Amino acid sequence: MNDTEVRVLVPTGMIGAGFTEESVERGLALGADVIAVDGGSTDSGPHYLGSGTPKTSAAAVARDMRVLLRAAARAGIPVVVGSCGTSGADSGVDWLAGITTGILADDDLPLTVATIHSDQDPAYLKERLAEGAVHPLPPHGPLDATTIDGCVRIVAMMGHEPIEAALRAGADVVLAGRATDTAVAAAFPLMKGLPAGPVWHAAKIVECGGQCTTNPRSGGVLATVDRTGFTIEPLDPAVSCTPTSVAAHMLYETADPFRMREPAGTLDVTHAVYEAVDDRVVRVEGSVFEPAEQHTIKLEGARISGYETMSFTGIRDPHILANIEEWAALLAKLLTDRVHQTLGLGDGDYDFDVRLYGHNAILGALDPATGPAREVGVMLLVRAADQATATAVAKIANPLMLHLPTPDMPYLPSLAFATSPAETERGAVYEFVLNHVVDTADPSAMFRTEIRRAHDA
Structure with a gap:
């Protein structure tokens, strides 16, 4: 050099x-x-x-x-x-x-x-927040102390x-x-x-x-x-x-x-x-x-948004595939009704997402593809405040994801679960909740450095 x-x-x-x-x-x-x-x-x-x-x-x-x-x-x-x-x-x-x-x-x-x-101390960040030194990055709005306290872990970049x-x-x-x-x-x-x-x-x-x-x-x-x-x-x-x-x-x-x-x-x-x-x-x-003009340090924070259970089934039935979005809507409606009937749960007690892999799972309504797919994988993700509830909802979906026909089908189709058991508990699910920066006069002040000398090893 x-x-x-x-x-x-x-x-x-x-x-x-x-x-x-x-x-x-x-x-x-x-x-x-x-x-x-x-x-x-x-x-x-x-x-x-x-x-x-x-x-x-x-x-x-x-x-x-x-x-x-x-x-x-x-x-x-x-x-x-x-x-x-x-x-x-x-x-x-x-x-x-x-x-x-x-x-x-x-x-x-x-x-x-x-x-x-x-890693950042929430107490320190709340002090900086009170001083007006924390600012949101788009599309987030102003930060509040409750959000900081709700994070499992916060790092500064x-x-x-x-x-x-x-x-x-x-x-x-x-x-x-x-x-x-x-x-x-x-x-x-x-x-x-x-x-x-x-x-x-x-x-x-x-x-x-x-x-x-x-x-x-x-x-x-x-x-x-x-x-x-x-x-x-x-x-x-x-x-x-x-x-x-x-x-x-x-x-x-x-x-x-x-x-x-x-x-x-x-x-x-x-x-x-x-x-x-x-x-x-x-x-x-x-x-x-x-x-x-102002040196800033970005914050990243994650909090638990619930507990999740996943189920995945595959569809090759050509009639269902030709009407896959209607089938998915029927699955969602029947699942919602049966969860209310059997568990007494309503809006706010849980949520779920049906993703159609091979159809539009990635781009959704933006997908330019037309015509039925050869096969579609249906991923059900159920999220609730506790793991037991998420799994209970997924189990109620089990018979629907195995044999649900469209309303005009005169027979019960057989769909294919990818795993046995069909329900996989994913544990705690996290979400990012911080997209903010902190004004800093000293670029290294929010970080802690330790040095272990070779001769001390």
Whole structure:
């Protein structure tokens, strides 16, 4: 590394997703200065934040971490992991820290590890709320203290500052709680003094590893950031980056393809130029970063919305399939009537959702498909304040989902349950209820960093 450029190796879009050791070795051979990888996001829904559990297996994460830690120790470069344990909750940071500690001990790797926790104290947030320092993001409205108290867990989403501080303090491995995907890759080059525009834009492009290449399954990429722009190169020699594949990633998970807000300000790529260096490498210039007048930290919170039981049956009967929406409406009506008759439950005591997979379960009324499907899977999701009630309602639906005919059918059809028993208890169901930001004077104040020196291990 020199004073004019930094090479960021991103081996995969998420730790635990897998990559080849050869791709990491290629990144080291190309002169990587830091390894950065995301550990999660909100993509998979609120369960992982609410329950404080990861979506990835410990074995898969341990395998990936072992490869990266060995490579980093050999090359003398740091490793940064953000949003540990999927949601970035303290439990996720501690989970990955435990895996990391075991690997370091097994492999005798003398690396200093920093953990950055991002769980928030409801009392502190209510104080900030009373001060007028908490603001909603669309489409949410103003926050109230009751919503904060109702959350099982709340995390704050850090920018690059706490990660950079940990690196400056001598950390070889940084395990961060909830962080913006871009902050993980941006922290080290920003610490080295490179311009914020190219840094944040490069970080956005590499956040999902090979997704900015012609083969998203290929693994990772290497970004080389300098004072006027950056280049992107796949770690797999058989794969390419093109101006289109790189520019397209600005469309991913952004409301505006040209502007993206970070805690410290806004990346503007309106005038960015994407050019092919050769048939595999792309050069980008013209990105700028506008510092915010007010630094803000985003909050994410999950609460229990009930307990859920699921049932799933398959339909191939051509007459039902030709009238599938009428059949689904009949199922809903009969279920509602029978639940009231047998359990005495009415509106507000429970709810359910009938989803027709193979018909319109994903797009609903927006689905452009016409004509009957060859087969349809019917998913019934029942939610209630307790598990027993949800399961009782699902059991009442059982005979309907097995033999319900349309009104004009002269016979009872036989439908096909996917499992036995037909009802699967899913336990507590969570929902996101916070989409708000907190004004901060100190970008690191809402986070807690602990550093375990290699010689203290």
